[in-house]
Amino acid sequence: MVERIFKMLNMKVSGLHQAAYLLGFFAILSQVMALVRDRLLAHFFGAGQTLDLYYAAFKIPDLIFVSVASLVSVSVLIPFLSERMNKPVEKQKEFIDSVFSFFFTIIIISCGVVFFATPYLVKTFFSSFDASSQVTLVTLTRIILISPIFLGFSNLLGSITQIYKRFFLYGSSPIFYNAGIILGILFLRPSYGIVGVAIGVAIGAFLHMAIQIPFIFKKGLFPKFKLFINYSIIAPVALISVPRTIALAVANIIGFVLVVMASKMIDGSITIFTFSLNLQSVPLSVVGVSYSLAAFPTLARLFSGGEMGKFISQITESAKHIIFWSIPASVLFVVLRAQIVRTVFGSGQFDWADTRLTAAALAIFAMSVVFQGLVLLFVRGYYSIGNTKKPLFINVISGGLMITLAVFLERLFESSHIFRFFIEALFKVGGLAGTEVLMLPLAYSLGFMFNGVLLWIFFRIDFKKSFSRPIIKSMWQSLAASVIMGFVAYKFLNIFDKVFDLSTLFGIFMQGLLAGLIGIAVGIFVLIITKNEEIRKVWETLRRKIWGTEVITQDQELL
Secondary structure, eight states: OHHHHHHHHTOOOOSHHHHHHHHHHHHHHHHHHHHHHHHHHHHHHOSSHHHHHHHHTTHHHHHHHHHHGGGGOHHHHHHHHHHTTTSOHHHHHHHHHHHHHHHHHHHHHHHHHHHHHHHHHHHHHOTTSOHHHHHHHHHHHHHHTTHHHHHHHHHHHHHHHHHTTOHHHHHHHHHHHHHHHHHIIIIIHHHHTHHHHHHHHHHHHHHHHHTTHHHHHHTTOOOOOOSSOOHHHHHHHHHHHHHHHHHHHHHHHHHHHHHHHHHTSSTTHHHHHHHHHHHHHHHIIIIIIHHHHHHHHHHHHHHHTTOHHHHHHHHHHHHHHHHHHHHHHHHHHHHTHHHHHHHHHOSTTOOHHHHHHHHHHHHHHHTTHHHHHHHHHHHHHHHHTTOOHHHHHHHHHHHHHHHHHHHHHHHHHHHOHHHHHHHHHHTTOTTOTTGGGGHHHHHHHHHHHHHHHHHHHHHHHHHTOOOHHHHHHHHHHHHHHHHHHHHHHHHHHHHHHTTSOTTSHHHHHHHHHHHHHHHHHHHHHHHHHTTOHHHHHHHHHHHTOTTOOOOOOHHHHOO
């Protein structure tokens, strides 16, 4: 049994759709674990100040992670590793050791400095919390500071497992990360409270890294720390990673600002924002992240080989499938938002008012899921050719717009009764306290819509290729089927309202599940009769048994 598990983890997967569906499968498992994690947090703590402190504690470590660990990110390292694939293992090892030594030195220094500066940072940015809460926030932040070290090292190892197409290993890492947090909630929380959950985060980060270590050892590529670093190797990596680091820092700063704004609202606002953001990340992770990650190694190889026609075809194909899957998912999330939120979070301390606000925020986030997926794809398309400056420029503009919109919309919401009434009536949250938090996901979604459109325009200009027509055709087919699907699902919600007892978790779950399945069936039927190309390719891929790829045994992996 153990041998079969190791063989599965070391399975080599080739092909865009096979790799994307495999990563999608693991993304689903990871998201299920994440939903279990969030449900436990909602059950034990509810949408209040305790969870607000927990989620706020991630902001400073997150900034460290994206600022330093981006040096060893998959997007940056894969092109460099691809160039060394056909070189002796000693050359590969020299590159990996140099990158690791440089990363390890910077991350340890950065985390050490921030560890001692945390009380001052918390007091500066989260002054709205009382003194006792600030002390708790300092403790949580310091514990979570361990995570960037483990996760950054895991990114380096993940670059190696991906270049060798071991997507099982790469895809399973987030599952172990969430498992560590769940262990913290179940076994450490009773004794240590929310601090025990933070310890679980550190444990999960270690497991995220550890699952990839055996394969790296077998390839003879496990990094070693070197006191004297070969900076001629580091320089080109740093040159590429610095713009990407700034771009990621911009995205993280946006999240930081939005959380700081939420901290000044009523208790539970950070939690509402985070829970709804996590839920909308389910379709994004399953579709957008999976396709962009699966396409990235191939895009890098095609560009380095000068095959620009195939490069554009790969971008087009990936974009079509991201749109094909994302639009129906977004529509279902909007229609079934209350059922989804109540099923996932509706227990213990998480009450009906929390459910309604989270559902409204989820619907707003869902409107931009397709744009978020396309942003991931186009950004990785630029990274695959070594161009990190263009995504940086676009991200800075979009990030500035997002923050500006957040401030403007919040003030408009407070000053304009007409606008407030419109938003509250549209998302059915009238009479609830704390509805101003909805302005944060609204600004977030509008910013990503702008970002996606801008990247599309620049990508088309830079490559002087007309790839929009087939993408737009697929988009309209998917949108038409999704609207019909959403309408049918909404009608059956009303029908099942009279069938199930909606005061129970089972009744709410069955109402949403059956209405959603019937809507999906109708949507698939519409796609079939309109001869949609993507639904045909999905069926062909499934018929080929995407899991039937060659298993690379341990002996075959050795050089």
